[in-house]
Amino acid sequence: MATERTFSIIKPDATRRNLTGAVNAVFEKNGLRVVAQKRLRMTQEMAETFYGVHRERPFFKDLVSFMTSGPVVVQVLEGENAVAKNRDLMGATNPANAAEGTIRKMFAESIEANSVHGSDSAENAAIEIAYFFAGYEIAP
Numbered sequence: 001m002a003t004e005r006t007f008s009i010i011k012p013d014a015t016r017r018n019l020t021g022a023v024n025a026v027f028e029k030n031g032l033r034v035v036a037q038k039r040l041r042m043t044q045e046m047a048e049t050f051y052g053v054h055r056e057r058p059f060f061k062d063l064v065s066f067m068t069s070g071p072v073v074v075q076v077l078e079g080e081n082a083v084a085k086n087r088d089l090m091g092a093t094n095p096a097n098a099a100e101g102t103i104r105k106m107f108a109e110s111i112e113a114n115s116v117h118g119s120d121s122a123e124n125a126a127i128e129i130a131y132f133f134a135g136y137e138i139a140p
């Protein structure tokens, strides 16, 4: 497997509890390099666009309100098999179902306030990275 990139968000529940470094430590310990990173507050429009695939889901309104409730840290992670590796490190969407040692098991507060987002495919990773970062902001 070649080196790959994925897109990550450290969500508002985690930035609020000062967990940016703790989450990054998990990535770095497991062979994912943070090659781009910035902290920002998502607007309602950004959150609605980003989670557009969930527009018809019952939790959509709450999700947008959660994602805009505080700062997030958006990131590009690089490494072998980065998309799948990050999904493994994150753990299940619902922390109650997340495996021991995963980020969501260790840090998530609930199925919604679950500390991190990670791209679910290489195709979506490319789209999500391009949405948040200009080429010059990514420094491998």
Ligand code: RTP
Pocket: 054, 059, 063, 092, 093, 111, 112, 113, 114, 116, 117, 118, 119, 120
């Ligand atoms: P993400 O997109 O954030 O990486 O999370 P995921 O793939 O594990 O989960 P997904 O099904 O794509 O859901 C996106 C985010 O919506 C919130 N959610 N809330 N209240 C609920 O039942 C519910 N279900 C999902 C979570 O913040 C989830 O990560």
Ligand code: MG
Pocket: 120
């Ligand atoms: Mg998802």
